[in-house]
Amino acid sequence: MKIWPAVLGGTAMVGVAAAVHVAPGLPAFAPMSDRLAPSLMGRGDPGHVALTFDDGPDPWSTPYFLRMLDDLGWRATFFVLGAMARRSPSLVAEMAAAGHEIAVHGDTHISYLTRGWAATRDDIVRARASVAELTGVGPRWFRPPYGTLTLAAHRTSRDEGLRTVLWTNWGKDWRVTSTSDSVLRHVLARDVAGGTVLLHDSDCASAPESWRPTIAALPRLADAFASRSLTCGPLRDHGIVLGRRDV
Numbered sequence: 001m002k003i004w005p006a007v008l009g010g011t012a013m014v015g016v017a018a019a020v021h022v023a024p025g026l027p028a029f030a031p032m033s034d035r036l037a038p039s040l041m042g043r044g045d046p047g048h049v050a051l052t053f054d055d056g057p058d059p060w061s062t063p064y065f066l067r068m069l070d071d072l073g074w075r076a077t078f079f080v081l082g083a084m085a086r087r088s089p090s091l092v093a094e095m096a097a098a099g100h101e102i103a104v105h106g107d108t109h110i111s112y113l114t115r116g117w118a119a120t121r122d123d124i125v126r127a128r129a130s131v132a133e134l135t136g137v138g139p140r141w142f143r144p145p146y147g148t149l150t151l152a153a154h155r156t157s158r159d160e161g162l163r164t165v166l167w168t169n170w171g172k173d174w175r176v177t178s179t180s181d182s183v184l185r186h187v188l189a190r191d192v193a194g195g196t197v198l199l200h201d202s203d204c205a206s207a208p209e210s211w212r213p214t215i216a217a218l219p220r221l222a223d224a225f226a227s228r229s230l231t232c233g234p235l236r237d238h239g240i241v242l243g244r245r246d247v
Helices: 011-020 030-036 062-072 082-087 089-097 117-135 151-159 180-187 211-227
Strands: 048-054 077-080 101-104 196-200 231-233
Touching: 062 089, 062 211, 077 082, 082 089, 082 117, 089 101, 089 117, 101 117, 117 151, 180 196, 180 211, 196 211, 211 231
Parallel strands: 048 077, 048 196, 048 231, 077 101
Antiparallel strands: none
């Protein structure tokens, strides 16, 4: 089950979070989080949509996404799991060679809310090292599994030169009941202009075969974005500006 990201808000929230080790801050209230920390949530150029995929790379499903994205002329940011990436190094190389951006989603898909400080740090450090080794490029972005950003995860990612970006819009495409209609509907339920869209190219932490409706929804999302005169691409092209209230 996915949840809306837990985020750090203002100075008072950070102080409270430090006292309890984790930083749940503003759970499940994306519109409020948008106002308090737009950069953290992925707000960027209002004429652009950042397309991101979590939980891969998966040698069975990810190639389908690469072909579809190529057909659409899109590039995306893939938040990969370090353990998954090490199992499919040639696939990671193919993703990078195709012009997609490879980012860090941790080493394994376990919420940092269940981990101590040392385990959290080890997980992020190992994942970042794997991505850098497999792509030859130091990754820029970090997104914690389930969007649960703890104080330990925040500080470790910052120390590793990673910038945390969560999401403003999602397809809720991990569900067993997911369809291309539901993915489209959920992504467009909130204003997508200038937003960051979360989808999944793997079902490793989702319902089996749940990635198939996501594939089917991509051309429909392309039509929806075009009708709104929005371009679509990776986070590197999204124009996120760090504000004083962002993490």
